Amino acid sequence: MTQEEATRLIGGIYDSIFDTITKAAPGGKPLMAPATTVLSLAKPSIAITPKDFRNPWTPGNPTAAGIQPALNTAALVDDAIKLSGLYTQSGVGISEVYGQVMDSVHIKTQAPNPANDKQLDDAFNVLNRKVEQTDPETGEKTTKTVESTLLTDYNTNMIAYNMAQAVYTAAYLEAQKTQTGRATWPMLAPNYQVPVKIAYDKWRSNFADKVEQAQSIMQTSSQNALSKAFKYAKDVFESYGVTLENVDKAMSRKIYRSTLLPSDWYSLT
Structure with missing residues (x-):
């Protein structure tokens, strides 16, 4: 298979997957809007060790042994990847980007009504x-x-x-x-x-x-609905954060609530 043929094959696979989630039968509704959806494929996938993610710390399972799996899970899903068809790490976290957006919001004072x-x-x-x-x-x-x-x-x-x-x-x-x-x-x-x-x-x-x-x-x-909406969003976001690492406060990372389904996704069986 030539390089050109391989490229066409990969492009066809990509288009088929993308169309599956962004197109629907007449009268139906697609899962995702094509104008705001980017499909990023990992090559050759991400290698993991199941034990690194097993039984993570949660408010209902606050065990010391679950702290590292919780940190690993949060790091796995928090990466704000680049907008590319090939999975490329950006080095920036989704929680970091969202937090900056919440912190930088400034609602202009409206004209008297x-x-x-x-x-x-x-x-x-x-x-x-x-x-x-x-x-x-x-x-x-x-x-x-x-x-x-x-x-x-x-x-x-x-x-x-x-x-x-x-x-x-x-x-x-x-x-x-x-x-x-x-x-x-x-x-x-x-x-x-x-x-x-x-x-x-x-x-x-x-x-x-x-x-x-x-x-x-x-x-x-x-006059105040928009300000309250952003304040509520910021309060909810901050309430989802928790510091689990037992290190100096200045160096502790705050991780945010993450839910992965199915919960035993890491299992090899």
Whole structure:
């Protein structure tokens, strides 16, 4: 086989695999979008030793013996390879790139929007109220922002409903432990359902929708939604990191949660 024939053969194999994941039958949806997908083939594959990845450390399996397999697994999947048809390491980690993106995000202050500002002010006033306080020693008066009575009642009634529901659930689970309990539960259930319904009606009838609408406006306003979204993404990303190496803090690597399926992928059997 000539070099040209080998090149055509490899190209044909590559195209077939790429088309499998980026094309679909008429009316179907491909697994991946071709415009944003790069298929990178390892040559001649990556040699591994199964024991290097067996039983890695996890929050549910926090063993010292699992630390190195966890580090090996994280390193295996964290490499941000180059955008090439042939697997080529870049020397940069995916977690490093993503972390830099999160750290460098800067949301520009939006131009004033009177209509939006009024909506925010109205929502804030539903959830809060200002009270005047007088210092008993100096007589100085100050204004403090506290929860509105409407919000306080909302939270109190919601807690009461959750507690009533918890009592009902506990009674149900207890009844399911015995044959007699399961048989008599249909007769006992109404006695536990009534407090739940009363608590729920009290919670919802006291302007619960108004409170929830105001909370939604405060959380999703166009002025702060983007900033909150990036902050949430950064918080989640940082919460996935853990330092397992028992070395000097300045030299310790933080690795990030990785999931490989099937879990015994490294097995030779």
